[in-house]
Amino acid sequence: MSGTFTAVEGWRREAPRLAAELAADWGLTLGASYVPGAAGHVVRAERADGTRAVLKLFWPHREAEQEADALERWDGDGAVQLLARDDDRHALLLERCEPGTFLSAAPDPVGVLIGLLPRLWKPADGFRTLADEARHWLEEGDLAALPPGRLRDSAIRLLGELVPTQGEPVLVHQDLHADNVLAAEREPWLVIDPKPLAAEREFSAAPIVRSGELGHSKRDVRYRLDRLCAELGLDRGRVRGWTIAQTVAWLGGSSIVPSHLETLEWLLEDA
DSSP states (O other): OHHHHHHHHHHHHHHHHHHHHHHHHHTOEEEEEOOOOTTEEEEEEEOTTSOEEEEEEEOOOGGGTTHHHHHHHHTTSSBOOEEEEETTTTEEEEEOOSSOOBGGGSSOHHHHHHHHHHHHOOOOTTSOBHHHHHHHHHHTSHHHHSOSSHHHHHHHHHHHHHGGGOOSOEEEETTOOGGGEEEOSSSSEEEOSOOEEEEOHHHHTHHHHTOGGGOOSHHHHHHHHHHHHHHHTOOHHHHHHHHHHHHHHTGGGOSOHHHHHHHHHHHHHOO
16 A cells, blocks of 8 residues: 555656646646645646646546546536547546536535436446446455454445346446536536446445535435435435445545445445
8 A cells, every 4th residue: 555655646746747748749738736636636728729628637546447438438418528538648638617616515416416317327338347346346445455344244245236136237427426526617517537337327326325515414315315216216225235335345445434434324224
């Protein structure tokens, strides 16, 4: 883990130089940087024709490998438009969302997400499958490193039940929480930062159920679970199960572990 951290920090120091190279290649004028993510360098940019854009560079990691592919598959339908890509330098040029406020500030964010989700459910051929991702969680990821106990045992049991019984696979964004949807001009709201998988529709609701920025209480979690399932025709038990399994699998990398633990307890009580 320390080696990876050191490598990311080294890459981060080099990112501004790499951004300048890409700006020259793509004819961009760079502006101010956005607040950096865990493994990204994101900068405001302007194209030669005056189009406002965003230059995104990222440290190559598993969840981001097919980000550009997902944006191409969505082709701006409910998601930010991909303007250019450089796979060798792990760089994307993206449509800029203005004013860029988070969906969590909207009057009915769950309603917006319910409208967006079916638009994202495109054919999933060519994308890593949820079965492959679950195998990674179990064998190499944070779930494998968890000590035996109720959470780990529940996640393993649920994955064993849910993975082989999935419905039709579609393209899903496995991190579609309310702060990964921004206010924009081309459409009122656009999805950003995809972590794509080929999975059944029920799985795509899991990060929304867990989305604490939409309210963090037992009542809030159950409201999101019930409303998503009712309005999108999803199987409630499977959505609940996927939310538990993915949340446990992501615990080790979360910066808000206490709130995720509370969410897990509420969902485990909701048998």
